[in-house]
Amino acid sequence: MTGAALQHQALLYGKDEEYLATAVPYVREGLDQDAMIIAAIPRRCYDAVRDVLGDVISVFADAEHFYRHPVRTISQYMDIVRTAQGRPVRALAEVAWQGRAPWEAREWGRYESLVNTVFDNRGVSVICSYDRRVIGEDIESEARRTHPQLLDGGMFPAYNDSYEHTEVYNSRCDKTPLPPVPADAARRDVTSLDLAGMRAFVKDHCTRSGMSPLVMGRFITAINEIATNALTHGTPPVQVILWTTHDTAFCEVADIGLWHPDELESYLPPESANAPSFGLWSARMLVDLVEIRAGWHGTQVRLRTTLTE
Amino acid sequence: MDATEHAAGGHGWTTLRSVGDLRPGDHAWLASTHPDEKRRVLGDFVYDGLRSAQRVVCVTDAPPQHLPGMYDRHGIDVRPFAEAGHLEVIPWRRACARHGRADPDQLGRTLEREMDRAHEGRFPALRITADMTWAAALPGGMDFMLACDGAMECVVGPSTQAMAVCQVDTRAVRSADALSALQNHHEVLVEVNPDYDDGVLRMVRTYAPHGLRLEGEIDSARHPVFTKALSSVSAPRAEVHLELGRLKFIDLGALKMLGAHALDLTRGNGLVLDNPTPDLENVIQMVGFHLFPGITRGKGWRSV
Numbered sequence: 289m290t291g292a293a294l295q296h297q298a299l300l301y302g303k304d305e306e307y308l309a310t311a312v313p314y315v316r317e318g319l320d321q322d323a324m325i326i327a328a329i330p331r332r333c334y335d336a337v338r339d340v341l342g343d344v345i346s347v348f349a350d351a352e353h354f355y356r357h358p359v360r361t362i363s364q365y366m367d368i369v370r371t372a373q374g375r376p377v378r379a380l381a382e383v384a385w386q387g388r389a390p391w392e393a394r395e396w397g398r399y400e401s402l403v404n405t406v407f408d409n410r411g412v413s414v415i416c417s418y419d420r421r422v423i424g425e426d427i428e429s430e431a432r433r434t435h436p437q438l439l440d441g442g443m444f445p446a447y448n449d450s451y452e453h454t455e456v457y458n459s460r461c462d463k464t465p466l467p468p469v470p471a472d473a474a475r476r477d478v479t480s481l482d483l484a485g486m487r488a489f490v491k492d493h494c495t496r497s498g499m500s501p502l503v504m505g506r507f508i509t510a511i512n513e514i515a516t517n518a519l520t521h522g523t524p525p526v527q528v529i530l531w532t533t534h535d536t537a538f539c540e541v542a543d544i545g546l547w548h549p550d551e552l553e554s555y556l557p558p559e560s561a562n563a564p565s566f567g568l569w570s571a572r573m574l575v576d577l578v579e580i581r582a583g584w585h586g587t588q589v590r591l592r593t594t595l596t597e
Numbered sequence: 598m599d600a601t602e603h604a605a606g607g608h609g610w611t612t613l614r615s616v617g618d619l620r621p622g623d624h625a626w627l628a629s630t631h632p633d634e635k636r637r638v639l640g641d642f643v644y645d646g647l648r649s650a651q652r653v654v655c656v657t658d659a660p661p662q663h664l665p666g667m668y669d670r671h672g673i674d675v676r677p678f679a680e681a682g683h684l685e686v687i688p689w690r691r692a693c694a695r696h697g698r699a700d701p702d703q704l705g706r707t708l709e710r711e712m713d714r715a716h717e718g719r720f721p722a723l724r725i726t727a728d729m730t731w732a733a734a735l736p737g738g739m740d741f742m743l744a745c746d747g748a749m750e751c752v753v754g755p756s757t758q759a760m761a762v763c764q765v766d767t768r769a770v771r772s773a774d775a776l777s778a779l780q781n782h783h784e785v786l787v788e789v790n791p792d793y794d795d796g797v798l799r800m801v802r803t804y805a806p807h808g809l810r811l812e813g814e815i816d817s818a819r820h821p822v823f824t825k826a827l828s829s830v831s832a833p834r835a836e837v838h839l840e841l842g843r844l845k846f847i848d849l850g851a852l853k854m855l856g857a858h859a860l861d862l863t864r865g866n867g868l869v870l871d872n873p874t875p876d877l878e879n880v881i882q883m884v885g886f887h888l889f890p891g892i893t894r895g896k897g898w899r900s901v
Contacts, residue, residue: 483848509848509849512846512848561888566853566888571849574883
């Protein structure tokens with residue numbers, strides 16, 4: 289698919305008037321170009337824009353529900369963009385930042401950066417707004433890294449020299465070391481592609497942790513995929529390690545080889561199941577988080593899921 | 598994984614067994630919907646008997662050399678077996694004619710005589726097949742078939758050495774009620790031997806609808822056999838159904854293969870997935886059904 293290059297701007301605002309001062313002309317300009325207008329913003333912002341412009345927004349998703357899982361959100365966005373069928377798309381976006389754990393904030397930062405790659409050349413223009421009353425300094429500085437253009441409190445572009453290309457940003461996200469595996473984690477060596485035994489081991493552990501059946505089905509499917517990759521591309525011994533905190537289950541698949549999956553690719557929705565990145569991307573869709581650390585000490589892939597939905 | 602218990606049509610409990618898993622005393626029923634199904638079940642049943650020195654009695658109007666599945670499936674000419682008294686092919690008019698009329702009780706007497714002969718000949722066991730298709734096509738044939746079935750049950754049911762397969766081509770049966778009446782007469786339903794069974798994954802060919810029933814778990818160790826089975830059912834037919842009700846796990850690689858298969862092997866004609874488990878449906882839903890062009894949702898999906 290080819291279209292106009294992506295316009296990806298961050299808007300830092302501190303008052304609703306500042307928000308409207310940018311959003312309203314932006315949407316008007318879009319309407320003049322016969323663009324499809326979509327909004328995935330807090331309801332408060334949506335109502336404010338609608339009060340001024342009327343019902344001009346074709347698709348509205350409440351930020352509170354829309355931004356739950358970055359990889360799924362990208363996929364949903366992609367589905368919406370597809371429905372535009374070649375028309376230009378103008379989007380208002382504002383990730384719900386309140387109450388995010390540090391790892392979630394990191395993944396949403398990664399998400400903002402991925403937008404630069406996923407939606408390039410698709411005729412998409414998006415303004416990601418950041419409410420200074422909600423976000424802290426750290427999130428603001430990440431926003432500068434993930435958005436090529438910056439609007440500060442109004443219509444006029446601000447100077448931004450911190451922008452990082454997606455690949456750079458993405459690999460920086462993966463530099464933080466993973467927290468250590470607890471000493472009492474359950475471990476099992478995996479030696480053959482016949483993974484029936486491993487699945488039984490995982491299922492037993494998850495059942496005893498009180499994981500709900502649907503979550504378990506997804507968790508096991510994702511672990512199976514990662515373990516298959518480790519056996520196919522990694523270096524034995526391959527080990528599956530499981531542990532649970534009060535509401536979250538973790539699984540680490542570790543081997544001593546160095547296999548680098550195409551990192552960036554695995555965040556982007558594939559065109560079909562035949563795409564090479566389908567397996568890892570699906571694993572990312574099925575659990576809350578998949579983290580990969582590859583180095584001289586081997587490769588670890590850590591999966592995380594809450595026990596119930 | 599030999600016997601699978603399931604309720605058939607709400608009429609009590611019946612047991613579904615692969616032909617290779619039939620046991621002495623089984624008086625099994627096969628309503629075949631495709632000639633290949635008949636060849637596989639009857640061919641394997643008779644072949645297993647001949648191979649293990651059991652006596653085989655076929656009540657059918659087909660000549661010995663045309664017994665289903667013998668030459669075309671196992672490549673053996675049965676005439677030497679017939680000449681040696683190892684195999685007996687009895688036409689219906691000889692099996693149950695009495696005073697010029699077809700008498701079901703006479704069938705019972707014939708089978709008892711064959712049982713005695715098997716005993717005298719020191720055969721360890723007796724296998725019986727009865728092809729009832731001819732009677733199904735006649736008016737009033739259904740009562741005759743039910744009576745014949747009763748006579749067979751009397752001989753085979755209590756036996757520790759005999760087992761039987763009654764078979765009818767469903768295309769010849771006039772009403773669905775009659776078919777289910779016949780089926781309810783049997784405690785055991787017989788189906789083809791699985792194409793593959795390693796204790797974790799079991800794949801059985803199905804004929805109504807055409808396709809495969811998958812049971813157990815598929816992971817990448819089983820991708821080669823899975824592809825092979827898929828290819829073998831896909832050859833000339835338009836639509837392939839996969840029955841997934843007992844498939845407990847399928848990995849993403851195999852789902853990917855299904856997507857590719859749906860487009861390639863069936864030439865875009867369609868791969869229909871029936872009765873996925875809630876887990877599997879959830880995984881496919883999560884990943885996105887649109888990634889698998891060519892796959893159709895068949896029966897038993899909870900979401901639309």
